[in-house]
Amino acid sequence: MLKEKEKGRKMRQAVTWVGLPLVAVLGWFYPWLGFLMLGCMVGSLGVAAFRGRAWCDWMCPRGAFFDLFVRPLSRKVKIPVLFRSSYVRVFMIGLIFTMIGLQWYLAWGNVAAMGLALVRILTVTTVVGIILGLMIHPRVWCHICPMGTLGHWLSTGKKPLSVGDACVNCLACARVCPMQLEPHEYRLQGIMGDNDCIKCGTCVAACPRRALSFDNGRLIKKENRAA
Incomplete structure:
Protein backbone atom coordinates (compact mmCIF):
# COMPACT_ATOMS: atom_id res chain seq x y z
CA MET A 1 0.00 0.00 0.00
CA SER A 155 -4.95 25.20 7.56
CA THR A 156 -6.35 24.95 11.08
CA GLY A 157 -9.18 22.44 11.06
CA LYS A 158 -8.96 21.81 7.31
CA LYS A 159 -9.03 18.07 6.54
CA PRO A 160 -7.15 17.09 9.73
CA LEU A 161 -5.37 13.79 10.18
CA SER A 162 -7.14 11.58 12.73
CA VAL A 163 -4.98 9.46 15.01
CA GLY A 164 -6.92 6.52 16.47
CA ASP A 165 -6.49 4.51 19.64
CA ALA A 166 -4.96 1.70 17.59
CA CYS A 167 -1.75 3.75 17.40
CA VAL A 168 1.09 2.02 19.31
CA ASN A 169 3.78 4.67 18.74
CA CYS A 170 5.74 2.47 16.35
CA LEU A 171 7.02 5.62 14.59
CA ALA A 172 6.28 4.23 11.12
CA CYS A 173 4.39 7.43 10.28
CA ALA A 174 7.27 9.68 11.33
CA ARG A 175 9.79 7.69 9.29
CA VAL A 176 7.96 8.26 6.00
CA CYS A 177 6.58 11.78 6.47
CA PRO A 178 8.14 14.06 3.81
CA MET A 179 7.81 17.02 6.21
CA GLN A 180 9.37 15.17 9.17
CA LEU A 181 6.16 15.44 11.21
CA GLU A 182 5.26 12.97 13.97
CA PRO A 183 1.55 12.08 13.85
CA HIS A 184 1.94 9.48 16.61
CA GLU A 185 2.55 12.26 19.12
CA TYR A 186 -1.10 13.30 18.80
CA ARG A 187 -2.59 9.95 19.76
CA LEU A 188 -4.17 11.26 22.97
CA GLN A 189 -5.68 14.28 21.24
CA GLY A 190 -7.05 12.14 18.40
CA ILE A 191 -6.29 14.82 15.80
CA MET A 192 -2.85 15.88 14.61
CA GLY A 193 -2.49 19.55 15.41
CA ASP A 194 0.48 20.26 13.17
CA ASN A 195 -0.67 22.46 10.29
CA ASP A 196 2.44 21.68 8.24
CA CYS A 197 0.85 18.39 7.20
CA ILE A 198 0.70 18.41 3.38
CA LYS A 199 -2.06 15.75 3.24
CA CYS A 200 0.04 13.39 1.13
CA GLY A 201 -1.36 10.32 2.89
CA THR A 202 2.02 8.60 3.09
CA CYS A 203 1.72 8.10 6.84
CA VAL A 204 -1.77 6.62 6.42
CA ALA A 205 -0.43 4.09 3.93
CA ALA A 206 2.58 3.25 6.12
CA CYS A 207 0.70 2.71 9.40
CA PRO A 208 0.65 -1.06 10.14
CA ARG A 209 -2.27 -0.64 12.56
CA ARG A 210 -4.44 1.46 10.22
CA ALA A 211 -4.65 4.01 13.02
CA LEU A 212 -4.43 7.07 10.78
CA SER A 213 -7.04 8.53 8.47
CA PHE A 214 -8.11 11.79 6.85
CA ASP A 215 -11.70 10.57 7.15
CA ASN A 216 -12.47 10.91 10.85
CA GLY A 217 -15.88 9.28 10.56
CA ARG A 218 -14.51 6.23 8.82
CA LEU A 219 -11.76 5.85 11.43
CA ILE A 220 -14.28 6.01 14.26
CA LYS A 221 -16.44 3.37 12.59
CA LYS A 222 -13.47 1.07 12.22
CA GLU A 223 -12.59 1.48 15.89
CA ASN A 224 -16.19 0.78 16.93
CA ARG A 225 -16.26 -2.42 14.88
CA ALA A 226 -12.99 -3.51 16.44
CA ALA A 227 -14.45 -2.94 19.89
Whole structure:
Protein backbone atom coordinates (compact mmCIF):
# COMPACT_ATOMS: atom_id res chain seq x y z
CA MET A 1 0.00 0.00 0.00
CA LEU A 2 2.84 2.39 0.85
CA LYS A 3 4.64 1.68 -2.42
CA GLU A 4 1.45 2.34 -4.37
CA LYS A 5 0.93 5.64 -2.55
CA GLU A 6 4.50 6.76 -3.20
CA LYS A 7 4.27 5.71 -6.85
CA GLY A 8 1.07 7.73 -7.25
CA ARG A 9 2.68 10.82 -5.71
CA LYS A 10 5.70 10.55 -7.98
CA MET A 11 3.50 10.23 -11.05
CA ARG A 12 1.63 13.42 -10.16
CA GLN A 13 4.83 15.25 -9.24
CA ALA A 14 6.38 14.20 -12.54
CA VAL A 15 3.76 16.36 -14.23
CA THR A 16 3.97 19.45 -12.02
CA TRP A 17 7.72 19.82 -11.35
CA VAL A 18 8.31 21.09 -14.89
CA GLY A 19 6.64 24.34 -13.86
CA LEU A 20 9.76 25.22 -11.86
CA PRO A 21 12.32 25.26 -14.71
CA LEU A 22 9.64 26.75 -16.97
CA VAL A 23 9.76 29.91 -14.86
CA ALA A 24 13.17 29.78 -13.16
CA VAL A 25 15.06 29.06 -16.39
CA LEU A 26 12.97 30.18 -19.36
CA GLY A 27 11.77 33.16 -17.35
CA TRP A 28 15.16 34.83 -17.80
CA PHE A 29 14.49 34.86 -21.56
CA TYR A 30 10.72 35.36 -21.40
CA PRO A 31 10.16 37.49 -18.26
CA TRP A 32 6.37 37.42 -18.50
CA LEU A 33 6.56 33.78 -17.37
CA GLY A 34 7.34 35.16 -13.93
CA PHE A 35 3.69 36.08 -13.49
CA LEU A 36 2.86 32.37 -13.36
CA MET A 37 4.17 32.61 -9.79
CA LEU A 38 1.10 34.66 -8.92
CA GLY A 39 -1.08 31.78 -10.06
CA CYS A 40 0.81 29.42 -7.78
CA MET A 41 0.41 31.83 -4.88
CA VAL A 42 -3.34 32.12 -5.38
CA GLY A 43 -3.64 28.37 -5.87
CA SER A 44 -1.77 27.51 -2.70
CA LEU A 45 -3.87 29.86 -0.57
CA GLY A 46 -7.11 28.74 -2.22
CA VAL A 47 -6.37 25.08 -1.55
CA ALA A 48 -5.22 25.83 2.01
CA ALA A 49 -8.53 27.51 2.80
CA PHE A 50 -10.38 24.24 2.15
CA ARG A 51 -7.91 21.35 2.35
CA GLY A 52 -4.95 22.63 4.35
CA ARG A 53 -1.45 22.53 2.84
CA ALA A 54 -2.44 19.94 0.23
CA TRP A 55 -1.01 22.17 -2.52
CA CYS A 56 2.47 21.53 -1.14
CA ASP A 57 2.14 17.79 -1.67
CA TRP A 58 2.38 17.54 -5.47
CA MET A 59 0.70 20.63 -6.96
CA CYS A 60 3.60 22.90 -5.98
CA PRO A 61 6.25 22.58 -8.75
CA ARG A 62 9.09 23.38 -6.36
CA GLY A 63 7.95 20.89 -3.73
CA ALA A 64 7.63 18.23 -6.43
CA PHE A 65 11.13 19.06 -7.69
CA PHE A 66 12.59 18.74 -4.19
CA ASP A 67 10.99 15.32 -3.69
CA LEU A 68 11.96 13.95 -7.09
CA PHE A 69 15.46 15.32 -7.56
CA VAL A 70 16.84 16.60 -4.25
CA ARG A 71 15.62 13.79 -1.99
CA PRO A 72 17.84 11.07 -3.56
CA LEU A 73 20.94 13.20 -2.89
CA SER A 74 19.92 14.69 0.46
CA ARG A 75 21.57 13.84 3.76
CA LYS A 76 18.04 13.55 5.21
CA VAL A 77 19.02 14.57 8.73
CA LYS A 78 16.64 16.07 11.26
CA ILE A 79 15.43 19.55 10.37
CA PRO A 80 16.63 22.05 13.03
CA VAL A 81 13.87 23.58 15.15
CA LEU A 82 14.99 27.00 13.92
CA PHE A 83 13.38 26.37 10.54
CA ARG A 84 10.01 25.84 12.19
CA SER A 85 10.23 28.91 14.37
CA SER A 86 7.38 31.42 13.98
CA TYR A 87 9.89 34.25 14.14
CA VAL A 88 11.90 32.87 11.22
CA ARG A 89 8.75 32.28 9.20
CA VAL A 90 7.45 35.79 9.76
CA PHE A 91 10.89 37.17 8.90
CA MET A 92 10.90 35.23 5.61
CA ILE A 93 7.44 36.51 4.69
CA GLY A 94 8.56 40.07 5.36
CA LEU A 95 11.84 39.62 3.49
CA ILE A 96 10.43 38.01 0.35
CA PHE A 97 7.43 40.29 -0.05
CA THR A 98 9.53 43.36 0.70
CA MET A 99 11.98 42.35 -2.02
CA ILE A 100 9.16 41.78 -4.50
CA GLY A 101 7.47 45.05 -3.54
CA LEU A 102 10.70 47.05 -3.83
CA GLN A 103 11.56 45.62 -7.24
CA TRP A 104 8.02 46.20 -8.49
CA TYR A 105 8.09 49.77 -7.22
CA LEU A 106 11.30 50.46 -9.14
CA ALA A 107 10.02 48.71 -12.27
CA TRP A 108 6.37 49.85 -12.13
CA GLY A 109 4.90 50.16 -15.60
CA ASN A 110 7.52 47.90 -17.16
CA VAL A 111 5.76 44.55 -17.38
CA ALA A 112 8.88 42.67 -18.46
CA ALA A 113 10.92 44.04 -15.56
CA MET A 114 8.14 43.19 -13.09
CA GLY A 115 7.97 39.64 -14.42
CA LEU A 116 11.75 39.34 -14.24
CA ALA A 117 11.63 40.43 -10.60
CA LEU A 118 9.46 37.40 -9.83
CA VAL A 119 11.77 35.14 -11.83
CA ARG A 120 14.74 36.49 -9.90
CA ILE A 121 13.08 35.81 -6.52
CA LEU A 122 12.06 32.30 -7.58
CA THR A 123 15.55 31.47 -8.82
CA VAL A 124 17.36 32.70 -5.72
CA THR A 125 14.98 31.01 -3.27
CA THR A 126 15.10 27.77 -5.25
CA VAL A 127 18.90 27.72 -5.13
CA VAL A 128 18.69 28.30 -1.36
CA GLY A 129 16.13 25.50 -1.10
CA ILE A 130 18.33 23.09 -3.05
CA ILE A 131 21.36 23.84 -0.85
CA LEU A 132 19.33 23.36 2.33
CA GLY A 133 17.77 20.24 0.84
CA LEU A 134 21.13 18.67 0.07
CA MET A 135 22.72 19.60 3.39
CA ILE A 136 19.78 18.82 5.65
CA HIS A 137 16.48 17.58 4.25
CA PRO A 138 14.70 18.01 0.89
CA ARG A 139 11.71 19.80 2.39
CA VAL A 140 13.52 22.31 4.62
CA TRP A 141 12.49 25.21 2.41
CA CYS A 142 8.83 24.16 2.70
CA HIS A 143 8.96 25.05 6.39
CA ILE A 144 10.07 28.63 5.75
CA CYS A 145 8.42 29.22 2.38
CA PRO A 146 6.24 32.36 2.71
CA MET A 147 3.31 30.78 0.88
CA GLY A 148 3.73 27.62 2.91
CA THR A 149 3.57 29.67 6.10
CA LEU A 150 0.43 31.47 4.96
CA GLY A 151 -1.03 28.09 4.08
CA HIS A 152 0.01 26.84 7.51
CA TRP A 153 -1.97 29.65 9.14
CA LEU A 154 -5.02 28.95 6.99
CA SER A 155 -4.95 25.20 7.56
CA THR A 156 -6.35 24.95 11.08
CA GLY A 157 -9.18 22.44 11.06
CA LYS A 158 -8.96 21.81 7.31
CA LYS A 159 -9.03 18.07 6.54
CA PRO A 160 -7.15 17.09 9.73
CA LEU A 161 -5.37 13.79 10.18
CA SER A 162 -7.14 11.58 12.73
CA VAL A 163 -4.98 9.46 15.01
CA GLY A 164 -6.92 6.52 16.47
CA ASP A 165 -6.49 4.51 19.64
CA ALA A 166 -4.96 1.70 17.59
CA CYS A 167 -1.75 3.75 17.40
CA VAL A 168 1.09 2.02 19.31
CA ASN A 169 3.78 4.67 18.74
CA CYS A 170 5.74 2.47 16.35
CA LEU A 171 7.02 5.62 14.59
CA ALA A 172 6.28 4.23 11.12
CA CYS A 173 4.39 7.43 10.28
CA ALA A 174 7.27 9.68 11.33
CA ARG A 175 9.79 7.69 9.29
CA VAL A 176 7.96 8.26 6.00
CA CYS A 177 6.58 11.78 6.47
CA PRO A 178 8.14 14.06 3.81
CA MET A 179 7.81 17.02 6.21
CA GLN A 180 9.37 15.17 9.17
CA LEU A 181 6.16 15.44 11.21
CA GLU A 182 5.26 12.97 13.97
CA PRO A 183 1.55 12.08 13.85
CA HIS A 184 1.94 9.48 16.61
CA GLU A 185 2.55 12.26 19.12
CA TYR A 186 -1.10 13.30 18.80
CA ARG A 187 -2.59 9.95 19.76
CA LEU A 188 -4.17 11.26 22.97
CA GLN A 189 -5.68 14.28 21.24
CA GLY A 190 -7.05 12.14 18.40
CA ILE A 191 -6.29 14.82 15.80
CA MET A 192 -2.85 15.88 14.61
CA GLY A 193 -2.49 19.55 15.41
CA ASP A 194 0.48 20.26 13.17
CA ASN A 195 -0.67 22.46 10.29
CA ASP A 196 2.44 21.68 8.24
CA CYS A 197 0.85 18.39 7.20
CA ILE A 198 0.70 18.41 3.38
CA LYS A 199 -2.06 15.75 3.24
CA CYS A 200 0.04 13.39 1.13
CA GLY A 201 -1.36 10.32 2.89
CA THR A 202 2.02 8.60 3.09
CA CYS A 203 1.72 8.10 6.84
CA VAL A 204 -1.77 6.62 6.42
CA ALA A 205 -0.43 4.09 3.93
CA ALA A 206 2.58 3.25 6.12
CA CYS A 207 0.70 2.71 9.40
CA PRO A 208 0.65 -1.06 10.14
CA ARG A 209 -2.27 -0.64 12.56
CA ARG A 210 -4.44 1.46 10.22
CA ALA A 211 -4.65 4.01 13.02
CA LEU A 212 -4.43 7.07 10.78
CA SER A 213 -7.04 8.53 8.47
CA PHE A 214 -8.11 11.79 6.85
CA ASP A 215 -11.70 10.57 7.15
CA ASN A 216 -12.47 10.91 10.85
CA GLY A 217 -15.88 9.28 10.56
CA ARG A 218 -14.51 6.23 8.82
CA LEU A 219 -11.76 5.85 11.43
CA ILE A 220 -14.28 6.01 14.26
CA LYS A 221 -16.44 3.37 12.59
CA LYS A 222 -13.47 1.07 12.22
CA GLU A 223 -12.59 1.48 15.89
CA ASN A 224 -16.19 0.78 16.93
CA ARG A 225 -16.26 -2.42 14.88
CA ALA A 226 -12.99 -3.51 16.44
CA ALA A 227 -14.45 -2.94 19.89
